[in-house]
Amino acid sequence: MDIGIIGLPQSGKTTVFNALTRGHADTSGASGSATEMHLGVVKVPDPRLEVLSGMYNPRRVVPAEIKYWDVPGPESLAKSQGIVGQYRNILQGADAFLVVVRAFDNPSVMHPMETIDPGRDVETMLGELTFADLEVMDRAVERLEDGMKKAKPAERPAMTRQLETIRKVKEGLEAGIPLRAQQVTDSESAILINYQLLTGKPIIVVFNTNEDGPEPSLESLELDLPEGDQLGEVCLSARLEAELALMSDEEAEEFRADLGLDDSAMNLVIRASYSTLGLVSFLTVGPDEVRAWSVPRGIPAQQAAGAIHSDFVRGFIRAEVIPYDDLCRCGNIAQGRKEGALRSEGKTYPVKDGDVINFLVNV
Ligand SMILES: Nc1nc2c(ncn2[C@@H]2O[C@H](COP(=O)(O)OP(=O)(O)OP(=O)(O)O)[C@@H](O)[C@H]2O)c(=O)[nH]1
Ligand SMILES: [Mg+2]
Structure with a gap:
């Protein structure tokens, strides 16, 4: 399971990444830090593994894993070819996206659009993904139309079906409907799989808040989302969580209790990932290995x-x-x-x- 972390510049992507992976990636904004890509692996906590390990005494216990990618944004929005831009082929390989949205105040951190407005930023990011897919669909239409002219008669029916599918998805995207909220048949999906459209992937919005709130939600922001588009959401304070993630479990637990926080960012995000992606874990047991595997329900x-x-x-x-x-x-x-x-x-x-x-x- 690979999850790409995306968001506007300085929204806290790397800080979220550190909170999830107990990482030390640089967030100082020093030259180059914003263009580095980070990969971290998170083991999915599962108390069942411990019980099974007690029963089987295996040589190894292997939890399910989620890989998180901290994908750099463009240097500035002004000169970007869109937020997705040059990283499109990396993003294509992800199973889902965490979209980090700034909801924290911090006068020393600039916002590329100057004001803190989580609703606008969610819409901007969703729009960027749609825009990136539209470019791919436009190119595909051009290529297929060209190809049709040179094609042998026997090749035409398959190409026509491809063109029809792509035009249909393109119209949906133009109307602001991401692929994940469009109705597609199995044969259309088989055609679309070649294009790995970004709007086909599940999305979890991570509101990066102040330690003391306020906590926005997709509902309270009254976003104009297309019918049938289901987004996951989580609220967390990435900076605080990144600090807690570097402490020992006991120490972090104490701080959490003092702050009235129930669960770690890692657990919140894993749960949201499981529910948004519709994942379950199945288990395998034996003297060699007790292991959890995450798969779609x-x-x-x-x-x-x-x-x-x-x-x-x-x-x-x-x-x-x-x-x-x-x-x-x-x-x-x-x-x-x-x-x-x-x-x-x-x-x-x-x-x-x-x-x-x-x-x-x-x-
Ligand atoms: N107050 C506050 N500051 C935060 C929070 N999360 C991140 N920051 C600060 O915001 C700045 C940017 O954080 P990063 O995690 O580097 O953001 P990013 O999205 O990775 O930035 P780029 O990769 O440069 O686009 C850093 O100075 C962080 O310390 C937060 O929850 N609260
Ligand atoms: Mg970063």
Whole structure:
């Protein structure tokens, strides 16, 4: 799972990145710091792993991971080719975006548009993503129209279908509807996958607030969002969270209790990522390894096997599945089998959160 952190210049992207990854990336604005890209890996906390590790004594315990990318913005909005600009190919590889939006006051940090206005900034960023996709769709139309002229008759029907799909998505984008809120058929998705449109990816807005609020929300900002567009959202004070992230767990816990904060930025963002992306974790167990894997909710078992190894998709035979709670009750898989809690499932079985799965494969 790769999540790109984007936002206007100086909105606090690198500070959010540090808070999430317990990182030390430079936020001083010293020359060059704003153009560096940072990659950090966050392990998804999951208490079930500890319980399973107690049962299996494995050589390793591996939590699910989320990779966060701190993607630099343009040096200035004035000379930008859009916020996405040169980093488009990096952004294309992300599974979702965190859009950091400045809601903090700090007279020593300039805002590229001078005033603090979180609603405007959310709309600007969403607009930038739409704009970047429109450019891609425009180029695609041009190329296909050109190609049609030279194409052999047998190639034309497929090209016509591509053109129709692209024109339809382009019209939607022009009307301000991101791909994620557009209705597309399976065959249209198969065409669009080649373009990796940015507006097709889930978005989580991170309001970067003062330590003492106020806490904006998408609802309170009364944004004019297209129908069907579901954005995730989180409020946090990135600077405070980045400082807490560098303390020991005990120390940070104490500070949090004093400040009346319930949960770390990392947990808030992981939860928002899971719910916005519709993720669940399935588990694998054995003497070698107890491990959690994050996959989209309801993914067919055969595809879920691909999270472990791409060869497992082709070689999939069936999946032996026991829900985590049943495994804990039975004590081990053999007992689960005896009690009928272990089920044998086929390719299309929709994977649920907490399924402990043994894939039988032929590779
Ligand atoms: N008061 C306050 N200041 C913050 C907060 N978050 C970030 N800042 C300050 O804002 C400045 C910019 O933060 P960065 O994290 O570097 O922002 P950025 O979006 O990565 O900036 P660029 O990469 O240059 O676009 C730094 O001086 C931070 O200390 C916050 O929650 N509160
Ligand atoms: Mg930065």
